[in-house]
Amino acid sequence: MSSTKHAQNADVFQQNKEKATWHDNALWFVREKRDRISKTLPEWEELRALGEKIKLHSVSHLASYLEQFAANAEANGVIVHWAKDAEEHNAIATEILQKHNAKKVVKSKSMLTEECDLNHYLEAKGIEIIESDLGERILQLNGTAPSHIVLPAIHMKREEVGELFSEKLNTEKGNSDPTYLTRAARVSLRNDFLTADAAMTGVNFGIAATGEIVICTNEGNADMGTSLAKLHIASMGLEKLIPDYESLSVLTRLLARSATGQPTTTYTSHFRKPVEGGEFHIILVDNGRSDILSNEEHIKSLNCIRCGACMNTCPVYRRSGGYSYTYFIPGPIGINLGMLKDPVKHSENLSACSLCYSCNNVCPVKIDLADQIYKWRQDLDSLGKANSSKKLISTGMQFLFTHPALFRTSLKFSSLAKYAPRSLTFGLKEWEDGRSLPPFAKESFTEMWKKGKVKKK
Amino acid sequence: MSSKDYILNNIRRNTRQVFDKPQMDLNAIRFDDQLAQFIEISKAVGGDAVVLKEGEDINQVIRSLYPDAKEIASTVEGITLTTLNPDEVNSPKELEAVDLAIIEGSFGVCENGCIWLPQQIKHKALYFVTQYLVIVLDRSKLVNNMHEGYKLISPSEKGFGVYISGPSKTADIEQALVVGAHGPKGLTVILK
Numbered sequence: 012m013s014s015t016k017h018a019q020n021a022d023v024f025q026q027n028k029e030k031a032t033w034h035d036n037a038l039w040f041v042r043e044k045r046d047r048i049s050k051t052l053p054e055w056e057e058l059r060a061l062g063e064k065i066k067l068h069s070v071s072h073l074a075s076y077l078e079q080f081a082a083n084a085e086a087n088g089v090i091v092h093w094a095k096d097a098e099e100h101n102a103i104a105t106e107i108l109q110k111h112n113a114k115k116v117v118k119s120k121s122m123l124t125e126e127c128d129l130n131h132y133l134e135a136k137g138i139e140i141i142e143s144d145l146g147e148r149i150l151q152l153n154g155t156a157p158s159h160i161v162l163p164a165i166h167m168k169r170e171e172v173g174e175l176f177s178e179k180l181n182t183e184k185g186n187s188d189p190t191y192l193t194r195a196a197r198v199s200l201r202n203d204f205l206t207a208d209a210a211m212t213g214v215n216f217g218i219a220a221t222g223e224i225v226i227c228t229n230e231g232n233a234d235m236g237t238s239l240a241k242l243h244i245a246s247m248g249l250e251k252l253i254p255d256y257e258s259l260s261v262l263t264r265l266l267a268r269s270a271t272g273q274p275t276t277t278y279t280s281h282f283r284k285p286v287e288g289g290e291f292h293i294i295l296v297d298n299g300r301s302d303i304l305s306n307e308e309h310i311k312s313l314n315c316i317r318c319g320a321c322m323n324t325c326p327v328y329r330r331s332g333g334y335s336y337t338y339f340i341p342g343p344i345g346i347n348l349g350m351l352k353d354p355v356k357h358s359e360n361l362s363a364c365s366l367c368y369s370c371n372n373v374c375p376v377k378i379d380l381a382d383q384i385y386k387w388r389q390d391l392d393s394l395g396k397a398n399s400s401k402k403l404i405s406t407g408m409q410f411l412f413t414h415p416a417l418f419r420t421s422l423k424f425s426s427l428a429k430y431a432p433r434s435l436t437f438g439l440k441e442w443e444d445g446r447s448l449p450p451f452a453k454e455s456f457t458e459m460w461k462k463g464k465v466k467k468k
Numbered sequence: 469m470s471s472k473d474y475i476l477n478n479i480r481r482n483t484r485q486v487f488d489k490p491q492m493d494l495n496a497i498r499f500d501d502q503l504a505q506f507i508e509i510s511k512a513v514g515g516d517a518v519v520l521k522e523g524e525d526i527n528q529v530i531r532s533l534y535p536d537a538k539e540i541a542s543t544v545e546g547i548t549l550t551t552l553n554p555d556e557v558n559s560p561k562e563l564e565a566v567d568l569a570i571i572e573g574s575f576g577v578c579e580n581g582c583i584w585l586p587q588q589i590k591h592k593a594l595y596f597v598t599q600y601l602v603i604v605l606d607r608s609k610l611v612n613n614m615h616e617g618y619k620l621i622s623p624s625e626k627g628f629g630v631y632i633s634g635p636s637k638t639a640d641i642e643q644a645l646v647v648g649a650h651g652p653k654g655l656t657v658i659l660k
């Protein structure tokens with residue numbers, strides 16, 4: 012049986028049935044919360060359409076907005092840096108920290124610094140870096156990576172966190188109450204906030220018209236760090252830039268609702284100037300983003316506001332976990348970003364998709380995630396992966412078929428998806444090409460068939 | 469070539485199709501009873517909102533809500549409970565022992581409970597390090613949604629502003645909601 016890395020890793024994830032089921036349900040619950048809250052806004056779909064247009068506009072005017080942003084930020088007293096790639100970003104951050112003789116840095120959640128592998132870089136230079144988002148801190152203490160971009164420790168059970176904390180933070184053995192553990196982390200991290208020499212953050216939105224950055228958190232960790240330390244370094248991917256407050260009002264309304272089903276994050280913080288007597292640096296990071304601009308088929312991946320909704324809804328992600336993907340960002344957006352980063356290295360993630368199109372339908376900025384995955388599959392020939400192409404795709408379907416509960420739910424989505432006619436025809440075509448059907452839940456299939464939802468080509 | 473030029477050149481060379489800025493004439497949600505909506509959403513986001521009644525003393529109301537608060541920091545006019553003037557400390561770290569901070573918001577947003585706070589005090593840390601937070605808000609200063617809200621914002625002198633909606637929270641352990649992650653463990657909005 013042929014198998015991709017994703018499929019193999021997914022099988023490992025599925026070995027702990029109870030935990031895998033919990034993971035699936037927990038993420039589905041978040042997706043349902045997102046559905047409920049989006050329905051409280053009559054203008055939700057219009058808002059998504061606007062979100063898409065704002066991002067397409069911003070990305071297609073990136074050079075002029077960047078110049079405007081940098082000029083405004085500099086006028087506000089911010090020191091702006093430009094980094095071509097991860098290495099340059101890390102070198103700039105290190106230089107700033109060393110200049111200030113900073114030995115200890117508190118950091119708030121940032122997928123970009125994850126992308127640059129900043130923590131290891133700084134540690135090698137003798138700088139201690141403390142993750143301050145609770146989920147990220149848990150993973151840092153555990154020595155592992157995030158498995159989701161918004162819910163980084165979603166793959167861990169409370170007992171595992173309890174055990175970890177009793178070892179690292181001296182909490183009582185056997186106590187895995189989330190409130191108790193969160194309080195313990197609060198006490199320990201407060202001490203870190205108060206003793207850190209510098210604070211590093213990511214950026215949710217950069218505003219060209221004002222030169223400010225906006226950071227959204229629920230915990231308040233980015234604010235704690237940056238208001239207690241004198242030095243603030245913010246790492247910002249080029250695509251985070253938007254024109255103005257009018258655009259921001261649309262995107263802030265979409266972000267938290269899509270991410271966790273909340274009406275907003277607790278904190279939407281606007282940073283324009285350094286704190287009194289302090290320094291504020293913004294590092295603008297390209298790291299491949301400006302190359303994506305020329306790729307018209309995949310340019311929309313630059314719309315992403317990193318809400319995680321496509322992961323929560325993805326039937327394959329929910330049942331295989333973030334670690335089953337080879338790229339550090341998992342799920343539908345991660346499959347695409349991984350291909351843009353290094354197609355040869357990450358092509359096996361393409362199997363982690365049943366083309367149910369659910370991701371397209373939840374994405375707040377309407378990225379055509381499933382279409383892009385489909386296109387990548389078509390392109391495998393040119394990547395020298397032609398022979399394995401069919402294998403890849405059929406194993407992707409196989410993963411669903413050998414996990415019947417999983418397949419049923421994926422059908423449940425696609426049954427909603429008059430939007431997604433290709434999802435099933437695509438898979439069926441593969442089998443018609445001479446493969447035997449793997450065992451699957453016949454009932455659902457028959458049901459679907461009767462209802463005319465499976466189209467034969 | 470500097471990295472800045474390299475990046476900008478690459479962007480210019482790679483930009484193909486250009487998209488216009490969309491018209492943002494969205495018919496966004498509005499509320500008939502803004503006050504009732506604001507109170508309801510403040511509770512939904514884990515905080516609370518109470519209306520100051522005619523003749524009620526704001527200090528007494530706050531004291532009855534937070535009977536155990538010892539160190540109370542505020543610069544809001546008319547607040548007599550204050551034990552610490554937050555503008556008189558040199559380092560924001562000295563605010564770490566504050567039990568209760570009382571601050572003033574500039575407007576509230578009915579769709580999500582956000583209150584806009586342009587930094588008015590010396591150390592913004594007060595908004596976040598305090599164990600509990602009270603925000604005093606003029607009940608006539610409510611807007612329907614974020615679009616209306618962002619139209620009201622102009623840059624604060626100190627260069628920082630924040631929308632706060634409810635107390636600090638996390639659900640990073642098994643998606644169980646815990647109020648009081650790093651910042652305030654409770655938030656009450658007093659609508660005067």
Ligand code: SF4
Nearest residue numbers: 315316318319321374
């Ligand atoms: S691709 Fe869309 S749904 Fe997925 S994280 Fe990005 S914005 Fe959210």
